[in-house]
Amino acid sequence: MIRVLLVDDQPLIRSGFRALLGLEDDIEVVAEAADGAEGLALVEEHLPDVALIDIQMPVMDGIETTRRIAADPALAGVHVVMLTNYGMDEYVFEALRAGAAGFLVKDIVPEDFLHAVRVVARGDALLAPSITRKLIHRYVTQPLPTPGTALEELTSREREAVALVARGLSNDQIAAHMVISPMTAKRADCARAS
Numbered sequence: 001m002i003r004v005l006l007v008d009d010q011p012l013i014r015s016g017f018r019a020l021l022g023l024e025d026d027i028e029v030v031a032e033a034a035d036g037a038e039g040l041a042l043v044e045e046h047l048p049d050v051a052l053i054d055i056q057m058p059v060m061d062g063i064e065t066t067r068r069i070a071a072d073p074a075l076a077g078v079h080v081v082m083l084t085n086y087g088m089d090e091y092v093f094e095a096l097r098a099g100a101a102g103f104l105v106k107d108i109v110p111e112d113f114l115h116a117v118r119v120v121a122r123g124d125a126l127l128a129p130s131i132t133r134k135l136i137h138r139y140v141t142q143p144l145p146t147p148g149t150a151l152e153e154l155t156s157r158e159r160e161a162v163a164l165v166a167r168g169l170s171n172d173q174i175a176a177h178m179v180i181s182p183m184t185a186k187r188a189d190c191a192r193a194s
Contacts, residue, residue, distance in 0.1 A: 002121040005048040006032045007039030007065065008083065009057040013106065017052060020110055027117060036060030040068055043078055049121045053100075055084045055091055063091075063098045070099025079120045092131055102126045161185075 004021055006014045006029060014032050021027045030046045033039035036053070037060040043051055051069065055062040066080045081102035082095040092103050102120045104113065105128045112128075119126045127135070154162065157178070164174045175185040 002027045002050060002117065003030045003046065003048040004028065004117060005030055005039065005042055005046060005051045007034075007036065007042075007051060007057070007062070008054040009034050010054075013054070013083075017113075020113065021117070024114060027114075034058075036062060036065035040065050043069055043075060044072075047075070048078060050117055051078055051080050052083055052117070053080055055082055055095065063094050066095060066098040066100050079123065081116060081120050081126075092127070092135065103131055104128045105130055 004027055006017050008014050008017070011034070014034075018029050018032065021029050030048050031042040033042050035057045039051065039053060040060065053062040053065055057065075062082055066082065069075045069078055069080055079101040080099060081104055082091075082100045083104055083106055084091055085106050095103050101123075102116055102125060104116055104126075108116070108128055116126045116128075160178065161174060164177060169177065171185040172182050174180075175182040178185070
């Protein structure tokens with residue numbers, strides 16, 4: 001049996017989710033909360049498999065609630081699915097960084113919602129298809145990172161010194177190889193201490 005906790009400040013939303021989840025033989029709603037602080041207390045009390053948490057709520061928002069759940073080793077078995085009316089990228093990234101295992105937009109069809117609860121309950125992660133599409137678009141439209149230019153900015157003598165450091169030579173050995181004084185090699189931090 002998958003034990004679910006609902007945390008949303010809108011009673012009608014909670015009622016709808018509870019009714020939908022109640023139709024399933026393998027899912028049980030163990031408690032409901034209207035804000036993040038109450039939700040956190042109920043998570044600690046009931047230890048649900050899945051906590052469905054709205055992002056924007058009074059008292060404590062869903063991101064902070066998720067962060068606190070994820071930070072508590074006693075709640076390691078609780079998987080959070082964030083619920084929102086918005087599919088904004090900043091919410092998605094913030095929710096995932098906070099420890100959410102799923103992110104759903106509330107306009108999701110019932111079958112996909114139930115599938116998401118089951119997927120997250122077994123320890124996997126799931127994002128709403130519309131969110132996944134936005135993340136993929138954002139990823140593929142970002143310019144590719146340019147290779148580091150730090151090495152290109154070095155003079156040929158500096159690159160030679162870096163190559164000698166990479167080979168493991170001491171400052172004294174680098175100085176002898178490059179025909180510079182050991183003090184110059186040390187002052188330039190060419191290598192680790194000799």
